[in-house]
Amino acid sequence: MPVANRMRAYSANSSFIRKMFEEGNRLAAIHGRENVYDFSLGNPDVAPPASVLESLSRHAASMNHGYMPNAGYPAVRAKVAEYASRLYEVELDASGILMTCGAGGALNVILKALLDEGSEVITIAPYFAEYRFYIENHGGRMVTVKAGADFLPDVAAIQAALTGRTRAIIINSPNNPSGRIYPAGTLKALAEIIAERPDIAVIADEPYRRLVYDGLSVPSVLKHIPNSLVATSASKELSLPGQRIGFIALSPAIGERDELMDALIMANRILGFVNAPALMQLVLADCIADCVDVGIYDARRKAMCQVMDAAGLKYAEPEGAFYLFVAAPKGDDLGFCQALVEERILAVPGTGFGYPGYIRFAYCYDEQTIRNAAAGLKRAVAKF
Amino acid sequence: MPVANRMRAYSANSSFIRKMFEEGNRLAAIHGRENVYDFSLGNPDVAPPASVLESLSRHAASMNHGYMPNAGYPAVRAKVAEYASRLYEVELDASGILMTCGAGGALNVILKALLDEGSEVITIAPYFAEYRFYIENHGGRMVTVKAGADFLPDVAAIQAALTGRTRAIIINSPNNPSGRIYPAGTLKALAEIIAERPDIAVIADEPYRRLVYDGLSVPSVLKHIPNSLVATSASKELSLPGQRIGFIALSPAIGERDELMDALIMANRILGFVNAPALMQLVLADCIADCVDVGIYDARRKAMCQVMDAAGLKYAEPEGAFYLFVAAPKGDDLGFCQALVEERILAVPGTGFGYPGYIRFAYCYDEQTIRNAAAGLKRAVAKF
Known part of the structure; x- marks a missing residue:
């Protein structure tokens, strides 16, 4: 059954976030979920109050x-x-x-x-x-x-x-x-x-x-x-x-x-x-007046910043939310995201947010996963 | 702030069901909720399994x-x-x-x-x-x-x-x-x-x-x-x-x-x-395999049919759902709905369903309310 023209065009350009999600599943099937550092999706994992x-x-x-x-x-x-x-x-x-x-x-x-x-x-x-x-x-x-x-x-x-x-x-x-x-x-x-x-x-x-x-x-x-x-x-x-x-x-x-x-x-x-x-x-x-423990996200934010600093990457100073927007080496967000995939690190190219040259890392993931990604991130920067 | 043209047109012709809902509230404020026979909305009141x-x-x-x-x-x-x-x-x-x-x-x-x-x-x-x-x-x-x-x-x-x-x-x-x-x-x-x-x-x-x-x-x-x-x-x-x-x-x-x-x-x-x-x-x-007690609706269906029969009104034989679609006297659904309102009975004109000349009564209401509406229904028919 033919779908609407606009929907067909949308599907052909399906979102970068979704592409990363599929890439994550592919990598997890090969290497095991624990060996994939997936910072692509903003899906809160902190328990509700x-x-x-x-x-x-x-x-x-x-x-x-x-x-x-x-x-x-x-x-x-x-x-x-x-x-x-x-x-x-x-x-x-x-x-x-x-x-x-x-x-x-x-x-x-x-x-x-x-x-x-x-x-x-x-x-x-x-x-x-x-x-x-x-x-x-x-x-x-x-x-x-x-x-x-x-x-x-x-x-x-x-x-x-x-x-x-x-x-x-x-x-x-x-x-x-x-x-x-x-x-x-x-x-x-x-x-x-x-x-x-x-x-x-x-x-x-x-x-x-x-x-x-x-x-x-x-x-x-x-x-x-x-x-x-x-x-x-x-x-x-x-x-x-x-x-x-x-x-x-x-x-x-x-x-x-x-x-x-x-x-x-x-x-x-x-x-x-x-x-x-x-x-x-x-x-x-x-x-309505309650909130998750923001301290958990704050600790992850600091861990993510440290990991980026250690890799020599620059980012916008995050004041809120749970994302780090990081300048891609050589301004090439699509290329650098691909280099990250080779290290089993998933993030979303800024092109998907109307802002090429940067990459979004979501840090609603546990601190250990963030720290475990540090070595691969350094290697990706060195090779790129 | 101006709203979209289409939305303004929609609001101006807001639904007959909603008009009846407002009418029901107006009547309830005057006569008490228990003295309004509101068959306008298909809102199930039977308890979930x-x-x-x-x-x-x-x-x-x-x-x-x-x-x-x-x-x-x-x-x-x-x-x-x-x-x-x-x-x-x-x-x-x-x-x-x-x-x-x-x-x-x-x-x-x-x-x-x-x-x-x-x-x-x-x-x-x-x-x-x-x-x-x-x-x-x-x-x-x-x-x-x-x-x-x-x-x-x-x-x-x-x-x-x-x-x-x-x-x-x-x-x-x-x-x-x-x-x-x-x-x-x-x-x-x-x-x-x-x-x-x-x-x-x-x-x-x-x-x-x-x-x-x-x-x-x-x-x-x-x-x-x-x-x-x-x-x-x-x-x-x-x-x-x-x-x-x-x-x-x-x-x-x-x-x-x-x-x-x-x-x-x-x-x-x-x-x-x-x-x-x-x-x-x-x-x-x-x-997913469970269902509400359809027997409750069946009893109401029969009560609603009896009430209509007693008033001399004709309807489509209902085989399912919880609505009776009743022929309006003289084929005038809008007029007869207004006559019903005078008896504090609310139903929805078929015009709202693209089918003038009929009136929809929802029977997801308790049997007593259905039976209590019988006298008013007869009076409305007699006067119309």
Whole structure:
């Protein structure tokens, strides 16, 4: 049965992350899983907080499994709003929260609600590779603006990229893959360049908001940018990625907010999510203030940095998330990734994030695996 | 913030089911919830089988919460395939099963994988109202063919509606809203008219497959139509609609099946589902052969038929699902629904299902509520 033309093209260029996943399986079959150093996938392996298991067990025994309003349980939305008001330093109530099937679901819902055929959405390279698909799903066109040398958004370049068709700017902080946190000054500058454009939304994709190091925190997009929405999830903060639970929070300053929320709720319904998974909504409401032990990721971050330092490789200083974005020798990310594969080390070329010349290493893997990769990494650099 | 033009149009024509839901809330606020006879929403209230709660509790204590392959846990897909092979009387293995976020998610994934801009999808009126949105989400155009007087597909009319752009025919049996089961002869006739069109898929939306009465069973689309896919869910059979778990099963006879499965998996990923909710995949694998007590629905069906008979109303003989599709007096479904509201009885006009002149009553409500509505129903008929 012939598939859609666009899907056939997508499959032909299937993601670099997936290619590495398949390569990892091939290598593991030959050498054994323990002899493959697979830093390709951002799949949290840290246990969820104990509160999550406790909440799950409680609701598993007594819960309601039926449909609820498409926006989610009213009590869950109210609880999330209370927490989000503190987190984002704005006044939110349940009417500004929509429960979603993770951040991936949240972003699709937002883009479905906002984009017309041919609408443009600006992304900042390096960007999470799925953005292109999410935008094109809803008739949009992705316009990429390269970050500055510090991996922070180049606001003047973004301003130059605005057109009459621009409907949204997606930002992602802490950033996947660079690990950088976008400072308040960047958010204020973004607010300024769209101050006269109520038709442009800033969409903040924030699944890593509380995975930050060295006492840093992430400035609030909702506080600094009136026309903004946050899409987030419990995937990383509560280590629940497979369970698909997250939410959208709307800036209280958005104009025609009720109409927007109606469109978001309808998008959640008609894209087939219908509602965020019911049980996980209840768990998230119980545990929303909790978080995995970030100290575990911090120790891995330091181990990964040491391993890169020992190999003489340069990287963006990671302030959050669990990725190291490393400059490829000779600027050849595709070639160097191949050289790493020969040492059974898997990472993802920056080309997949719209940023050639760099390589992403995920460090949601145990510290010993990270340290065990050190020798092979050195050999790969020496040979390349 | 302006929303997409299409979404604004959708909101303006928001669904009849939702309008009834709002009307129900308004009436309940005035008269008390117990004095409103709300048959508008198909939200199962029967308890899930005990096995579901047992499975949930077990996995809640020990489960893995991480990402898995986008198609679902391999062991879950294998277990579902084993069951589906028996159910659909074809040889299926894990490679023909994709775990999804309910049947709504499954249908969106299939349409995303198949449709190009301007592709046509045939639906049979009366149809589940969400089909139009699902089709338009992915650039398709819905083409409606009216069922025969028996509410079964008119295959000659479907054949006449085929064009070079037709990519799929969606069927739904047991049917929402008519409750009719499409017989094997209909499926064979459908197979015949598309025998020379490998580009046309029959998509069977089957969430009610095992909610059938009087010893009937639903003929297998996968057995009778080579180019077919089933989209289904545990929402009704296990009473888990809020949990969003279902699957797609592919006919083993589909050509280029691996390419199709790759496209379906990619669609599941990039629409933001990423994967079906992890915990519920495990529960479904444990409980897939179980089912809610259909006897409860059967008793309600009989009560609902008695109430209609007493009011002198005619309806399609329901063979499955939990809806009665009732002829509106004078053929005026919108008017008679309004007359029912005055008696605090809520049902959904057939206009919302592409079939004016009839009204859908959902009977997933307790028997007493059904019987309590009898007097008001009679009064509405007498006055209309």
